Amino acid sequence: MVRNEETLSNIDSSTETMSDYRPIPNTYLVEFDQNARIRNFEQVIGDYLERNRGIPRSAIRMRQIISSSLFSGASFSVNIEHSVKSIESIPNVISVYPVYSVAGPKYFKHYASSAIKNNERAASAIAHDFTGVAQVHDELKNFGKGVRVAVIDTGIDYLHPALGGCFGPTCKVAFGYDLVGDGYFSANPIPVPDDDPLDNCSDGSHGTHVAGIVAANATTISQAGFTPIVPFIGVAPQAILGAYMITAAIYRAFDDKADIITLSVGGPGSFAETSDAIAAQRVT
Numbered sequence: 001m002v003r004n005e006e007t008l009s010n011i012d013s014s015t016e017t018m019s020d021y022r023p024i025p026n027t028y029l030v031e032f033d034q035n036a037r038i039r040n041f042e043q044v045i046g047d048y049l050e051r052n053r054g055i056p057r058s059a060i061r062m063r064q065i066i067s068s069s070l071f072s073g074a075s076f077s078v079n080i081e082h083s084v085k086s087i088e089s090i091p092n093v094i095s096v097y098p099v100y101s102v103a104g105p106k107y108f109k110h111y112a113s114s115a116i117k118n119n120e121r122a123a124s125a126i127a128h129d130f131t132g133v134a135q136v137h138d139e140l141k142n143f144g145k146g147v148r149v150a151v152i153d154t155g156i157d158y159l160h161p162a163l164g165g166c167f168g169p170t171c172k173v174a175f176g177y178d179l180v181g182d183g184y185f186s187a188n189p190i191p192v193p194d195d196d197p198l199d200n201c202s203d204g205s206h207g208t209h210v211a212g213i214v215a216a217n218a219t220t221i222s223q224a225g226f227t228p229i230v231p232f233i234g235v236a237p238q239a240i241l242g243a244y245m246i247t248a249a250i251y252r253a254f255d256d257k258a259d260i261i262t263l264s265v266g267g268p269g270s271f272a273e274t275s276d277a278i279a280a281q282r283v284t
Helices: 041-053 084-088 120-131 133-140 206-215 247-255 275-283
Strands: 005-007 021-032 060-067 072-078 093-102 148-152 173-177 240-244 260-264
Touching: 021 041, 021 060, 041 060, 041 072, 060 247, 084 093, 093 275, 120 133, 148 173, 148 206, 148 247, 206 240, 206 260, 240 247, 247 260, 247 275, 260 275
Parallel strands: 148 240, 148 260, 173 240
Antiparallel strands: 005 260, 021 072, 021 093, 060 072
């Protein structure tokens, strides 16, 4: 799970540096030649390292399998002394990347009060009028219908009525996957993927925040606890959303035919040597 907002078509740099990316010791992402048509990455890696490099299977922990039309490979850790050369020499491996841990976004709460009555048009002017979104809505009548947007983040609270209230092909949040699982935290960095990208709307639900900017529609909500002070709509309220919890998520979003991929990472943007930067280049 990684965050800080950037789009793959316009990767922005910031004042943060590469030091914000912390390599996980003795952990690798290996890319296999797709022409080799390897079906069981774990077996190939384990067999070679045990038989040819003296690394027992018990010292190898698989982290993630990536099987995409653009990338075939796996990430894993080795918990005994070994050389990088032993990893590079695995048959049919064409690239070896370090695996980085990237901090999540820094959350904060800010509550403001004002004697000035909230006005829907005034609130809209702050965002949609200044960015040109209102013009697209009013003049072109374009609300993003048919556009598939993949949100790579903490997941989405798709149960919120502004985001459709459901998950599946006929819902606003129509596709997605949890690539790490609900129990994945810095203290327990073991991915247990599942097919439900739900993230409850907690203080840390950054993905829901991003999804709301993109495609929420809160103009007709009347349910207690969900009614906003100012009714609002997102940039593309008729867009179809996909949710993912960067490298594996990017490739999966591409295979899910996303037209736009929004990626949130707590780092400075992409660097040429990182696997997520290479993934971004391949899907664009």
